[in-house]
Amino acid sequence: MTTAGPMGTLPSGIVLQSIAACPPKDRESLAAKLAKFEKKLFPSSVAFDYGVELKKKNIGIILVFKEGTQELVAYLVYQRQKSLAWLHKLATIEQERRKGIAKCLVDFLRQQMKKGGCQTIVLWVDEARDPARALYASCGFQQIERLTNYYGPGRTAIKLSLDVAQH
Numbered sequence: 001m002t003t004a005g006p007m008g009t010l011p012s013g014i015v016l017q018s019i020a021a022c023p024p025k026d027r028e029s030l031a032a033k034l035a036k037f038e039k040k041l042f043p044s045s046v047a048f049d050y051g052v053e054l055k056k057k058n059i060g061i062i063l064v065f066k067e068g069t070q071e072l073v074a075y076l077v078y079q080r081q082k083s084l085a086w087l088h089k090l091a092t093i094e095q096e097r098r099k100g101i102a103k104c105l106v107d108f109l110r111q112q113m114k115k116g117g118c119q120t121i122v123l124w125v126d127e128a129r130d131p132a133r134a135l136y137a138s139c140g141f142q143q144i145e146r147l148t149n150y151y152g153p154g155r156t157a158i159k160l161s162l163d164v165a166q167h
């Protein structure tokens with residue numbers, strides 16, 4: 001397990017782990033845990049099949065647990081495509097919000113991508129998700145596109161981008 005490094009500070013008793021570091025025998029139960037976790041936080045239309053996603057080589061998942069337990073409190077899913085990384089999913093359970101956990105996850109991803117020679121992190125976010133937009137703005141993301149009805153009638157999506165080298 002590892003903490004997020006100099007940019008973010010995880011609350012005490014909270015640890016961060018890349019799924020790549022989890023033993024293969026644990027991945028099936030983690031896939032089930034992630035699916036259950038995200039069912040509570042996202043509409044079913046954007047649900048991932050983690051059994052499938054975990055087999056893809058360019059998918060990365062960063063997990064946050066309560067230390068010494070298998071209790072998942074937050075996660076981030078990304079996909080690396082050459083010099084670009086797509087941030088697909090990010091969530092923290094309600095009881096652990098506003099403690100800096102999501103910011104640590106984004107910082108960790110940014111550091112990993114910088115080390116790996118990736119230049120940009122991009123994502124789509126629902127315009128109505130104010131906490132997420134505030135988080136991404138606080139991490140330095142800039143709006144580069146806006147699409148109406150992207151998530152369904154009346155639901156606008158915003159595309160955000162972060163220049164990894166500059167942050």
Ligand SMILES: CC(C)(COP(=O)(O)OP(=O)(O)OC[C@H]1O[C@@H](n2cnc3c(N)ncnc32)[C@H](O)[C@@H]1OP(=O)(O)O)[C@@H](O)C(=O)NCCC(=O)NCCS
Nearest residue numbers: 090091092097098099100101102103129131132134135138
């Ligand atoms: C968005 C979300 C991931 C933020 O997680 P979090 O762990 O609470 O975020 P952090 O504590 O790291 O917040 C870092 C900064 O983001 C901003 N922020 C986060 N939540 C905010 C809120 N509810 N209102 C205003 N600003 C907020 C603040 O600037 C905050 O810093 P501060 O607490 O020092 O003011 C969480 O609210 C969540 O899981 N929401 C549901 C799922 C979702 O919308 N995911 C993103 C779309 S993919």
